[in-house]
Amino acid sequence: xxxxxxxxFDESAVAEPEIEADECSEQEPVKEPDESxxxxxxxxEAGCPIVGxxxxxxxxxxxxxxxxxxxxxxxxxxxxxxxxxxxxxxGEFWREFERILTDAAEGKAHFEYFVFPRxxxxxxxxxxxxxxxxxxxxxxxxxxxxxxxQDADFSRATFMQGAxxxxxxxxQGADFGNATFTQGADFGNATFTQGADFxxxxxxxxxxxxxxxxxxxxxxxxSNFLDRAEFRQTKFEPSIEGKPSAVFALAKFSKPGEIxxxxxxLSRALFHNCDVSQxxxxxxxxxxxxxxxxxxxxxxxxxxxxKKFAKVVQEYGPFDYRSVEQIYRxxxxxxxxxxxxWTANEFHLGEMEMKRLDVxxxxxxxxxxxxxxxxxxxxxxxxxxxxxxxxxxxxxxxxLGIILFLFPAxxxxxxxxxxxxxxxxxxxxxxxxxxxxxxxxVQKTWxxxxxxxxSLVDNCAYNALDAAxxxxxxxxxxxxxxxx
Ligand SMILES: [Zn+2]
Numbered sequence: 436x437x438x439x440x441x442x443x444f445d446e447s448a449v450a451e452p453e454i455e456a457d458e459c460s461e462q463e464p465v466k467e468p469d470e471s472x473x474x475x476x477x478x479x480e481a482g483c484p485i486v487g488x489x490x491x492x493x494x495x496x497x498x499x500x501x502x503x504x505x506x507x508x509x510x511x512x513x514x515x516x517x518x519x520x521x522x523x524x525x526g527e528f529w530r531e532f533e534r535i536l537t538d539a540a541e542g543k544a545h546f547e548y549f550v551f552p553r554x555x556x557x558x559x560x561x562x563x564x565x566x567x568x569x570x571x572x573x574x575x576x577x578x579x580x581x582x583x584x585q586d587a588d589f590s591r592a593t594f595m596q597g598a599x600x601x602x603x604x605x606x607q608g609a610d611f612g613n614a615t616f617t618q619g620a621d622f623g624n625a626t627f628t629q630g631a632d633f634x635x636x637x638x639x640x641x642x643x644x645x646x647x648x649x650x651x652x653x654x655x656x657x658s659n660f661l662d663r664a665e666f667r668q669t670k671f672e673p674s675i676e677g678k679p680s681a682v683f684a685l686a687k688f689s690k691p692g693e694i695x696x697x698x699x700x701l702s703r704a705l706f707h708n709c710d711v712s713q714x715x716x717x718x719x720x721x722x723x724x725x726x727x728x729x730x731x732x733x734x735x736x737x738x739x740x741x742k743k744f745a746k747v748v749q750e751y752g753p754f755d756y757r758s759v760e761q762i763y764r765x766x767x768x769x770x771x772x773x774x775x776x777w778t779a780n781e782f783h784l785g786e787m788e789m790k791r792l793d794v795x796x797x798x799x800x801x802x803x804x805x806x807x808x809x810x811x812x813x814x815x816x817x818x819x820x821x822x823x824x825x826x827x828x829x830x831x832x833x834x835l836g837i838i839l840f841l842f843p844a845x846x847x848x849x850x851x852x853x854x855x856x857x858x859x860x861x862x863x864x865x866x867x868x869x870x871x872x873x874x875x876x877v878q879k880t881w882x883x884x885x886x887x888x889x890s891l892v893d894n895c896a897y898n899a900l901d902a903a904x905x906x907x908x909x910x911x912x913x914x915x916x917x918x919x
């Protein structure tokens with residue numbers, strides 16, 4: 436429970452709801468008193484003009500707020516009057532709140548644009564569909580261990596002080612889209628049975644999602660994390676097959692080093708168009724293993740390559756090889772900077788694989804260039820020869836092959852020098868250059884000639900081995916037609 440100090444009204448934060456009120460008057464139809472009077476003839480006593488999205492016009496008795504507090508006269512529930520933090524207005528506010536909940540039963544309870552004084556909803560069970568759209572929570576919002584049996588709509592709500600939803604349970608959808616958390620937001624140990632939407636939400640201070648359980652897709656698209664955020668042991672386990680578990684597309688991290696993913700399964704998380712190069716992923720954060728032990732894969736790659744994710748592309752796309760390559764590059768940079776070269780290398784594989792698959796899509800000789808790109812480009816050779824630098828034995832085998840087969844086969848073209856001892860004592864040493872042509876003797880049979888050629892290649896193999904093992908005086912040095 437918040438203590439007295441915690442619920443002290445913050446002067447600086449008072450400005451916030453006024454901005455919100457401006458926003459809402461732009462985006463949603465809130466009737467000015469004059470307007471409503473004109474529309475409804477002379478019934479000036481029609482009451483509070485606030486209209487929420489899909490909600491009936493408020494129409495409650497106008498509250499006698501001090502001058503300048505509200506832009507236009509509204510009821511007590513919608514007023515920013517600070518006098519409702521205590522005394523008779525406080526009691527009146529909460530009686531009306533309870534009446535709305537009771538009347539709604541399991542239907543809709545409309546709290547749109549309400550300005551809430553201090554409260555404590557720990558362990559409270561909300562049976563109604565709760566609409567807190569555009570609501571302003573002026574004090575600590577304590578919903579810890581609260582249970583929302585149906586949809587909870589906190590979209591565009593403003594939490595002017597800490598928002599505590601720890602251990603809260605959302606039995607159906609939870610919408611925090613465009614919400615503003617002016618201070619800390621604690622969703623630790625909370626359970627979201629279905630989707631949780633935090634898209635375009637602003638977390639001005641610490642956002643805590645540790646041990647939070649998400650059984651639907653959790654979305655932080657275009658969210659703003661201005662300070663720290665913790666995702667420790669967060670469970671992303673969407674029950675629907677093929678759905679992403681968490682979406683951070685276009686999310687902005689002002690202090691990326693303070694965003695921690697620890698002991699979290701990120702195999703179905705989407706991070707496209709979101710800079711993750713400095714976000715802190717601990718070694719216990721898990722990713723999908725690529726087939727054939729070829730590094731780690733981000734979910735975007737699977738979405739891009741596997742047809743069964745067509746709906747994800749529709750909903751969160753488009754995706755292309757370059758954008759996925761960018762994520763890999765950022766992750767590689769991320770782990771490189773933490774000196775975790777092993778993991779960085781695992782993402783390097785993904786980056787190169789995206790490079791290989793990213794075939795040209797326009798220009799001349801497209802078919803030829805596309806075939807060339809996937810079969811014979813340098814990236815393909817790099818993959819073939821070393822698994823993008825990950826295989827030890829592939830380059831070793833290749834080197835051995837070059838020494839034992841390619842060099843011996845090529846050396847007889849310029850020729851090798853063969854030292855002969857002279858037939859007589861005076862003739863001394865004679866040097867003869869042997870090439871494929873020189874050893875071929877038309878007088879001899881094919882078999883003999885082929886045997887001579889094989890012997891030449893054999894000598895060249897010795898020569899290549901000599902050179903490879905740095906033997907200085909090779910028995911069969913190569914002939915250099917233009918000196919050395
Ligand atoms: Zn009202």
